[in-house]
Amino acid sequence: MNVIHLSAECYPVAKVGGLGDVVGALPKYQCLAGVNASVVMPFYDRKFTRDNRFETVYEGSSTLGNRPFHFTVLKEITNQLGFSLYLIRIPGLLDRPEVYCYNDESEQFLAFQVAFLDWIVQREERPHILHCHDHHMGLVPFLITSSYRYRSLANVPTVVTVHNGQYQGWMSWDKADLLPEIDLSKKGLLDWDGVINPLAAAIKCCWRFTAVSPSYMAELSHNSNGLEYLFAAESGKGQGIINGIDTEVWNPQTDPMLARKYNVRSVAAGKQANKEPLAGASGLDPSKPLVAFIGRLVNEKGADLLPGAIRLSLEKNPGLNFLVLGSGEAEIEDQLRELNELFPGRYHATIGYNEVLSHKIYAAADFLVMPSRVEPCGLNQLYSLRYGTMPIVRSTGGLKDTVIDIETPEGYGITFTSLSVAGICAAIDRAVALYPDTARTGTLRKKMMGLDFSWHQSANQYINLYNSLY
Structure with missing residues (x-):
C-alpha cells in the first residue's frame, strides 16, 4: 500500500x-x-x-x-x-x-x-x-x-x-x-x-x-x-x-542531548544528574523540586494564566523552582521575563524555541505543567512521562485521554479542571506536597516510564x- x-x-x-x-x-x-x-x-x-x-x-x-x-x-x-x-x-x-x-x-x-x-x-x-x-x-x-x-x-x-x-x-x-x-x-x-x-x-x-x-x-x-x-x-x-x-528520538537511555542518560532503574540518580547542570545554568537550586512549562505562549495553551500562577506558587512555596521555555504572544513573553527579576535563583524563563534545551528540561524537571484551554492531543505530557517527569494537566482533549490522576490506583499524574490561576496553583501545591515522599515518587516514576505511548x-x-x- x-x-x-x-x-x-x-x-x-x-x-x-x-x-x-x-x-x-x-x-x-x-x-x-x-x-x-x-x-x-x-x-x-x-x-x-x-x-x-x-x-x-x-x-x-x-x-x-x-x-x-x-x-x-x-x-x-x-x-x-x-x-x-x-x-x-x-x-x-x-x-x-x-x-x-x-x-x-x-x-x-x-x-x-x-x-x-x-x-x-x-x-x-x-x-x-x-x-x-x-x-x-x-x-x-x-x-x-x-x-x-x-x-x-x-x-x-x-x-x-x-x-x-x-x-x-x-x-x-x-x-x-x-x-x-x-x-x-x-x-x-x-x-x-x-x-x-x-x-x-x-x-x-x-x-x-x-x-x-x-x-x-x-x-x-x-x-x-x-x-x-x-x-x-x-x-x-x-x-x-x-x-x-x-521512542527512538525520545528515549532517556540513548538521548545524546542529556548530561547523563538513565533508565527506569536509575531514574532518580539520572534525573538529579541532569537537574544539577540545568539548575546551575539557570541559577536555580538543584535540591528543590523543579516545575517546568514547555510550549507556545498563547491563550490556547493557558499561557496567559501562567505569569499569575507562577508568581502565586513561588510566593506560597519558598522551596519551589520554576522553568519556562517557550515563545508566543509578546505580552505573555514580557510578563514571564519580568518574573526573572522578581524571583532570582528560583525562576528562569527562556523565550524562544530550543529543541536541545527542551530535552534537557524533560530529563531534569520533576513536574511539567500544561494548563491548556484546548489540547487536541498533546505530546509534551507523553515526552514527560517517558522521562519520568510527572505531568500536571488540565483535563481536556488528549490530556484527558493520556493522564490519570494519582488519587486513583492506576494513576501517575496530577489533573485539574478549573481553568484559572487558582486551579493551576492548587495542582502545583499537590506536586509540592508529593515531592518529599521519595518512595512514592520513585514508584510513580517507574510507572510513568513503563507506559507505552509509542x-x-x-x-x-x-x-x-x-x-x-x-
Whole structure:
C-alpha cells in the first residue's frame, strides 16, 4: 500500500509544533509495519535542506490564477528518516526559511497543493491513500473531486487529520480566482460562513477524517471555532486516534542531548544528574523540586494564566523552582521575563524555541505543567512521562485521554479542571506536597516510564483505517 502524507511540517526538516513531530514519526512506524509511506512537504531554506543531499525527480510549471510559477520536486536520497521524503520548491514562494508568518501564506500552501497534484496526476503509479494533515493541505480532497484537471485522481481515498481545529486557513472569496478551474456547481463545498475555509472543505470532501485523540474528536462538535455543526454532521466518518511519540528520538537511555542518560532503574540518580547542570545554568537550586512549562505562549495553551500562577506558587512555596521555555504572544513573553527579576535563583524563563534545551528540561524537571484551554492531543505530557517527569494537566482533549490522576490506583499524574490561576496553583501545591515522599515518587516514576505511548499501536490504527478504504 502506497500512502502519501501531505504536511506543512515534518521533524527534523521543519517543526513549529506537534504537527511536525507527528509527521516525522507516523510514516516511519507505518513503514516498519509494511506500508510504503512517504511525506511530501514544502521546501524551506533551513539547516536540514542545506546539510542533506537531494535529487530532482520532477520539474513542472503551473499557475496561481494568472501568475505562472515553476516548481521542482526534490527527493532526499539517503532515506535517513525511515521513509521517503519529497520537498516541493517554488522560487519566490516555497524557498524561504520560516514555515509560517508570511503575508502570502494562503498563496504558498495553495501553490504547494496545485504543484503536488500536477506532479501526481501525470505519474503512472497512483497513491493508494492521500493523507492530508491540517488545513494547509485541506484543499486537496476538494480539488481531486471538483477540478477538471485532477479528475483522474477522484477515486484515490483521502484521509484528513485534524491536529488543531482552531486554525482553518480562511481565505476571502477574491482569492477564488487563484484556484485551478473547478466545477462551479461544487463551489459551495469551499464555503463556510461566507469565506473559503480549507479545513471545512477538507471535512466535507474527504473520505474519512481523524482527530488526534478520542476526546478531542468529541470536543470538535462543540468547540471548533465555528465548525461545530459541520463536525457534528460529519461525525459518522470521523475517528479519534491518539498520537504516539517516537521512542527512538525520545528515549532517556540513548538521548545524546542529556548530561547523563538513565533508565527506569536509575531514574532518580539520572534525573538529579541532569537537574544539577540545568539548575546551575539557570541559577536555580538543584535540591528543590523543579516545575517546568514547555510550549507556545498563547491563550490556547493557558499561557496567559501562567505569569499569575507562577508568581502565586513561588510566593506560597519558598522551596519551589520554576522553568519556562517557550515563545508566543509578546505580552505573555514580557510578563514571564519580568518574573526573572522578581524571583532570582528560583525562576528562569527562556523565550524562544530550543529543541536541545527542551530535552534537557524533560530529563531534569520533576513536574511539567500544561494548563491548556484546548489540547487536541498533546505530546509534551507523553515526552514527560517517558522521562519520568510527572505531568500536571488540565483535563481536556488528549490530556484527558493520556493522564490519570494519582488519587486513583492506576494513576501517575496530577489533573485539574478549573481553568484559572487558582486551579493551576492548587495542582502545583499537590506536586509540592508529593515531592518529599521519595518512595512514592520513585514508584510513580517507574510507572510513568513503563507506559507505552509509542507510535506502534496508533500507526496500526491508521493502517486499519486505510485498509477500510482501499
